[in-house]
Amino acid sequence: MIEIDYTAAGMGAFRNPEVAEAYATRPSYPLEAVHYLLEELPQENMPLRILDAGCGNGLLTDGLISERPDAEIFGLDQSEAMIAEFSRRIGGGAVPVIGSFNTMPFLNSRFNIVTFGTSIHWADPDLLPTELYRILRPDGIVARVSNATRVGTEFTEILETLPGHVAESNRLTPTQESLELGPGFLPMGSKKFCNDIYLTPKDFDKLLTSISLFETAPPALVKTARAAMQAYANSTIVDGFIPVPFDTFVSKVRTLKGLSVGELACR
Numbered sequence: 001m002i003e004i005d006y007t008a009a010g011m012g013a014f015r016n017p018e019v020a021e022a023y024a025t026r027p028s029y030p031l032e033a034v035h036y037l038l039e040e041l042p043q044e045n046m047p048l049r050i051l052d053a054g055c056g057n058g059l060l061t062d063g064l065i066s067e068r069p070d071a072e073i074f075g076l077d078q079s080e081a082m083i084a085e086f087s088r089r090i091g092g093g094a095v096p097v098i099g100s101f102n103t104m105p106f107l108n109s110r111f112n113i114v115t116f117g118t119s120i121h122w123a124d125p126d127l128l129p130t131e132l133y134r135i136l137r138p139d140g141i142v143a144r145v146s147n148a149t150r151v152g153t154e155f156t157e158i159l160e161t162l163p164g165h166v167a168e169s170n171r172l173t174p175t176q177e178s179l180e181l182g183p184g185f186l187p188m189g190s191k192k193f194c195n196d197i198y199l200t201p202k203d204f205d206k207l208l209t210s211i212s213l214f215e216t217a218p219p220a221l222v223k224t225a226r227a228a229m230q231a232y233a234n235s236t237i238v239d240g241f242i243p244v245p246f247d248t249f250v251s252k253v254r255t256l257k258g259l260s261v262g263e264l265a266c267r
Contacts, residue, residue, distance in 0.1 A: 026059060026147070026207060026210055027059075027147055027195050027197045027244070027246050027248075028059050028060075028062060028063065029059060029060050029063050029117060029145055029147070029195070029248055030063075030193045030194075030195050030248055031063055031066065031067065032193060033063075033145060033191070033193045033195075033248045033250050034060070034063035034064060034066070034067050034145075035067055036191055036193075036250050037113075037115060037141075037143035037145060037250045037252060038064075038067055038068060038113070038143075040141070040188065040252075040254075041112055041113060041141060042112065042137070042138070042139040042140075044112075044137075046137075047071070047072050048068060048070065048071040048072065048112050049071065049072045049073075049074070049110060049111045049112055050064055050068065050071050050072070050073045050074070050111065050112065050113050050114075050115065051073075051074045051075075051076060051104075051106070051110075051111045051113070051114045051115070051135070052064060052073065052074065052075045052076065052094070052115050052117065053076050053101040053104075053114055053115065053116050053119065053120075054076070054077060054101060054116055054117065054118075054119025054120070054122055054123075055075030055076060055077050055082070055083075055086055055096075055117070055119075056077060056079075056082050056085070056086065056117065056119065057082060057085035057086050057089050058075060058085070058086040058089040058090040058094070059117060060115060060117030060145060061073060061075050061086070061090055061093070061094050061117075062089070062090070064094075064115065065090070065093045065094060072095075073093065073094040073095070074094060074095045074096075074097055074106075074111075075090065075094050075095070075096050075097065076097045076098075076099055076101055076104065076105075077096075077097075077098065077099075078098065078099060078100045078101075079098075080098060083096045083097075083098050101119075101122075101123055101128065101131065102123060102124045102127040102128060102131065103127065103131065104131050104134075104135055106135045107135070108134050108135065109134075109135070109136065109137045109138075110135045110136075110137075111135055111136055111137065111140060112136075112137055112140055112141070113136075113140060113141040113142070113143060114132055114135070114136060114140070114141075114142050114143070115142075115143045115144075115145060116142075116143070116144045116145065117145050118145065118146050118147050120144050120179075128181070129181045129182045129184060129185070132181065132185075132255075133184045133185075133255060136255045137255075138255065138257045139254055139255060139257075140254070140255045141188070141252055141253070141254055141255075142179065142181060142185065142252065142253050142254075142255075143250060143251070143252045144179045144249075144250070144251045144252075145248065145249070145250050146248070146249045147195060147246045147247070147248050148246065148247050148248075148249065149244060149245065149246050150245040150246065150247060151229070151232055151244055151245065178190060178251055179251040179252070179253050181253055183256070184255060184256055185253035185254065185255060185256065186253060186254045186255075186256050187252075187253055188252035188253055188254050189251075189252060190249065190250060190251040190252070191249075191250050192247055192248070192249050192250075193247070193248040193249075193250070194246075194247065194248075195246040195247060195248040196243060196244065196245045196246060197243075197244050197246065198241040198242065198243055198244070199241065199242050199244055200240060200241060200242075201233065201237070201240075201242065204229075204233055204242045204244070207244065208226065208229060
């Protein structure tokens with residue numbers, strides 16, 4: 001079996017302007033989910049600062065701006081193509097920053113909350129907790145928001161067969177129902193929201209383009225996966241639209257300040 005570095009290959013795909021543009025067909029995040037992730041923020045006199053890490057084209061940032069127009073919001077992504085789409089979509093509503101969330105280009109204790117919109121699986125699990133701990137204020141929050149499709153068992157089974165697939169192999173993402181970042185973070189809870197969309201055949205094809213599988217997997221797997229998705233589309237299309245059911249999961253943790261770097265590294 002050929003082993004593929006899906007992390008490197010996937011990030012390469014997301015630097016492709018065509019893939020970045022295709023993200024427009026992905027589902028946004030329900031406002032009730034965004035409202036939930038922003039609950040329980042600490043009350044303080046300083047300006048509220050939010051970082052949307054791995055912001056992509058700003059699908060989650062949109063909701064953050066809508067819910068908290070008073071906040072200073074930053075979008076961080078290491079893909080220039082994604083940041084270009086982010087700037088077109090968001091305009092002046094948030095500050096775009098190019099950089100990795102494994103080594104974040106921000107000062108200590110900068111943010112009240114850091115959000116990850118279907119992006120935390122790209123993080124280095126050894127580096128990310130320390131970086132989050134560093135840039136968050138006391139009682140700061142980390143919120144992971146994930147859109148998971150419920151389209152057909154065939155597609156799910158194909159994803160699960162991929163060796164080393166980044167979303168499956170990263171120990172930060174073993175389940176949607178919790179977020180484990182180590183001893184510096186206390187669990188706050190999680191919640192699921194229904195998030196179904198309806199796409200034209202053209203936009204459905206674009207949605208597939210936005211999934212790293214279709215840019216990184218061996219050609220035979222891509223062919224099988226596309227065939228399964230086309231069969232699903234053909235069997236469900238009504239009045240020119242294909243239903244694509246999603247669930248949105250939100251999991252939150254709060255920082256526990258006062259630990260040393262050595263204590264943060266403990267597992």
